[in-house]
Amino acid sequence: MMASKEAIRWCAVYTRKSTDDGLEQEFNSLHAQREAAAAYIKSQQHEGWRLLAANYDDGGYSGGNLERPGLKQLMADIRAGKVQTVVVYKVDRLTRSLTDFARLIELFEARGVSFRFASEKTEGFANPGQASVRGSVVAARMVY
DSSP states (O other): OOOOGGGOEEEEEEEEESSOTTTTSSSOHHHHHHHHHHHHHHHTGGGTEEEOSOOEEEETOOTTSSOOHHHHHHHHHHHTTOOSEEEESSHHHHOSOHHHHHHHHHHHHHTTOEEEESSSSOOTTSSTTOHHHHHHHHHHHHHO
């Protein structure tokens, strides 16, 4: 069954690699992350999920802060209403900082954006029952 036009959820894939080692290769870590996330989105096509063509990639950037061009563009597109779901290969690709994680999740929640991991069984923030992820955000919010 095809999803109706009203049910389409535009999905953004965010990828990151801390160093630029190997990024010159024809197929590198960013490609592998994107491929896995795109396959996950395709598996949810019956729910109306569609992959955005835009690439939100940060090769050679640390996950220890939010000063990354790909992430900044993703956040701008979320604020502009272009993204309904963010998919990352695994949570540490988005950030390695609990405080930054909490800030990002606040933005996602304020804009009605769900958050999923392509490599883990966790449903990110699409399912409020994910106590471990929510617990991490609560702890991070206490820090800042």
